[in-house]
Amino acid sequence: MHTSGDVDEPRYGWVVVWACFVALAVIFGVSYSFAAFFEPFAAEFDASRAEVSLVFGLSGLLYFVLGAFAGMLADRHGARRVASAGMLCIAAALVAGSVAGTMTQVTLAYGVGLGLGIALVYTPSIGCVQPWFTRRRGLAAGLASAGIGAGTLVVPLLAAGAIAAWQWRGAMQALAVGVLLVGLGATLLLRTAPSATRRAGATVAGTPLGQALRGRRFAWLYAMCVLGAPSMFVPFAHLSASARDLGVPEAQAVGLVGLIGIGSLTGRFAIGAVADRIGRPWTLVGVMASLGLSMGLWLVARDYAALALFALWMGLSYGGSVSLMPALCMDFFGARAVASIIGTLYTGAALGNLAGPWVAGRVFDATGSYATPIAGCGLLALAAAYSAWRAVRS
Template sequence: MSSKPARPGPRVFYGWFVVLAAFTVTLLGFGSAYTFSAFFEPLQREFSASRGATSLVFSFAGFLYFGAGIVSGPLADRIGSRPLAVVGMVLLGSGLVLAGAARSLTEVCLAYGLGVGLGIGLSYVPVVGAVQRWFDRRRGFASGIAVSGIGVGTLVMPPLASWLIGHLGWRMSYMLIGGLAGVIGAGVSLLVVNDPRERGLMPDGGPPGSPLRRAQPEGASIRDAVLSRRFIALYAACLLCSFGVFVPFAHLVPYALDHGIPPSSAVWILGAIGIGSTAGRFFLGGVADRLGRQASLLAMFVGMALAMGIWALSTQAWQLVVFALVYGLFYGGWVALLPAVVMDGFGGRNVGGIIGVLYTSVAFGTLAGPSAAGLAFDLTRSYMLPIAVSAVAGMAGACLIAVACRSDIFGSRRSSRGPDG
């Protein structure tokens, strides 16, 4: 008596492998970048540098990894995300290794800035753009998981770097982190597939022609998108907000050290941003799918600005942990929602290129914000001025988003699945 062969179980939708690859790339890329706060004091001591000069290393890298999206985004739309992600991860690892061998702060700035900056710049926008194409109904949730790698990286990598520095020194630590990030990142990038149609699928896993799935929209050209009022409002809001967004990543550890908090505890405070950020990316993206992604994005702008007020009043470790958790929550939601809002507004045909242009606003803010904060500290011996400016700039960005939502600038594209398309 022969038994019937067991039916194979349902295959996992390949879009989740793309999400996994994006998660790992963002974890290694941004996690490596945000170890800079752990290296801040050793670099400053090694090269007898001011905080303004030292923080310029981070600002230069940040400018490149967001600014490079204007090139990598359109390239990904044309040639695919996978090769760019692989090259980006190799560049990132090489830059960290070369930073460990640097003989001056200028060489650190060039190696770290060009390697980490271009490495993330070539990989981040392409992999995040690819995720947007694989999902429709659950786009906010999938995007949130993909970029939650940044939060996990912020939680794990700075404490790891601090431990390595204590045992191996800052030079060998940079080399070890660079080698691991380059090899693992390049390997996992091979999982990235640019579009579900390359696998004979539709967004969310439906087969071609499925009545439950609509075809991937063609979407706007980059020129039409960039010249639209919707994009201009979003760009201006991100530009204002980003002046302060990355100040904590460069200066929270030095701030904690100034208030007598031990270095090991100070690095874990930075890691608390990663905890909050991971929660924001995992949960707020899914909530935004139900409540409306544009309105949720506005809440992220307001939340980050208000969190700066907590930082201004914090002098003890537990207070800084509260700030880091709250700030991380809204920062994580902000990062998760931006690509989804772009996809909602402009479609999938050029989503990588449009996200890349949008992120140049963040690049300019990142170039100015952390380095200006360091210069302000050198002049005033206090972080109160940069914290206050960061809060005001964030609220100004929130006001722009509020006006845009009120005038329905963001409301022209809608779908059948929810309130905001």
Template sequence: MTSRGGLVLDSAQGWLTTAAAFVAMAAVFGVAYSFGAFFAPMAAEFGAGSGTTSLVFSITACCWFLLGSVSGRAVDRLGPRPVLLAGAVALAGGLLVTSTAERLWVAYLGYGLGVGVAVACGYVPMVATVGAWFDRRRALAVGAAVAGIGVGTLAGAPLAAHLIAVYGWRRAFVLLGLGGATLLVAAACVARRPPVMPGAPPRALREVVRTREFRLMYLATFLASTALFVPFVFLPASAAAGGVDPVAAAGLIGVVGATSVAGRLAIGALGDRIGRVRTFRACFALIGASFLVWLAATSLPWLVAFAVLLGVGYGGWIALQPTVMADWFGVRGLGAVVGLVYTSSGVGALVGPPLAGLLVDATGGYRWAIAAAGLCGWGAFLALLPLRARGTW
């Protein structure tokens, strides 16, 4: 436990809020990253191609990242509880609407906006809240909180595949919506806003966006997100096309989630020891390298290796990015800064899967889509090369 300016940080309430953040992120990302299991049955029922069906997920991811700047500001002003409750309403309502869709555009609105708003409420606000609760152990706490994303990813896709097999995709959406909303309400009951720290006011956003660090971070996040969301949409379908059992194919997303938990915890702690920028940059190199493995994959073990590499790199990226920004720009107003950076992820998510889907439809296979995503991953690594350590590193 440490203190600053007479205010206690790293307290028991901070760890309870970290646990609430873990649950909230597991709930919203468990639903969002289960879309790969819904992809094939929805495309078949609506008679839609890969590009148009993947747009459901792209709209979702675009919404949660673009709205992160709004929810980040909201948590700075209101605290986490009302933001999480709004996310619970959006999640349940959006999936209930999607379960009744007779046209694909209804899913664009119901799933895209409902789940998108829910993730925006459960992700950026909670990362910023946890980061502001901690000082000395900030990387560890944020890593523990965002490990909920990995657990949700691990459980969400296989659970969705099972529910679809037993109840059909429409009822599966209803069950996931109600269950996820219940977890968000529980998290809202536990989470508390951090103490207000004395000192200088937060940096103005117009000043932040002019910095070299912000611009490089924004570009790298855009390119990495363009790559990242391609496997979340197409990995199960591509594996099934290669002869992998559909449930096992959906389970590959779970492998990404499981290994991302290790990445979030281990790499977050490693960054405190050997330098956060250096470790952060290495995570992007690992993401780029993982797509080379996917491109060469000829069997399930190769696909598992790809999922492991992607999960570790992705987990480390997500764990370290908020702490890097906190050290650069301060913890006051952190929600707004994190949310603004993540708007680039929204654009990347909107661009990546549909373009990959068009490549799949045009070529009749997945190799060109995988190669294009891999180039974006390496581009993100190159964008971070000019960055240098700052502050306490």
């Protein structure tokens, strides 16, 4: 039975949502499985931690930067083709990495190949969801992007088990098979919404990419992404280390990153649904301000309970902001170039992904304290909230 609010939301839209959920779970699950391969890489190739860390940093840099181009390809050729090509690229990168004989070969395969593949899947998949929905666009975007949190929680555990059973080379090959079976199966279900389908002689409604890039609203949204990125990535790299400095046991310290994932998963589900009721634009401002305020708790935390509360709070804010961005791009700019616009905005996170954790580590090495990086992240996130407010008012 359909209600009046479902007229513009065909049932197949929910198939696309769950296909996107699975696709994002696969690609980010593989990406964050890098932690399980860290020690095997270092031992196999007698590599330093800096050399091994470069693989992950390079992958993240590439998928954020190349996401804009992937979005343009998806707007022209369709999300299914582009995202499916990305899954094939990821599987090939894993197979190539599994037979690598040097750390350089691992970097090219796992770092460059995986980064390219994730770029081809991420933006086209999340951009494909938005045009299917109107009234429940925030909920749909939240459900789809929740795949990132789910994959982050599940796939690294599977990778660790596979390494224990088949060594790291066999584990990478097993992941490649999983990408082909599960990931490619998901991307093949992606379909362009009727409202975004390009017909001969007709133009899809919405703002062209070039016009969007020249607008003040886009500029403020981009500033929000640049300013907010360090607060999203520094905790992933340094929260566990800061907990160890306070005497928190190893297992609990590492588990704090899992709590960020739980908070993020909750934020993607809950905040998207709430935003549909109270307004997506102002909810974005709220979650960015919440991200900045959460850093204050990290700054004063002196025990595990406070750090755990911070991890959940930060994850909730981070997950909510990530789930709202695609829906808001559709709200503000329409379907015409939505994947391209989303991808271009995500390039703003590239610097934070690569430089944020590195700068925080350098400051700690020099001062013996995380206080300055944490305070800096908080101030930058509050500046990001101001940028979001300006974007909403534009």
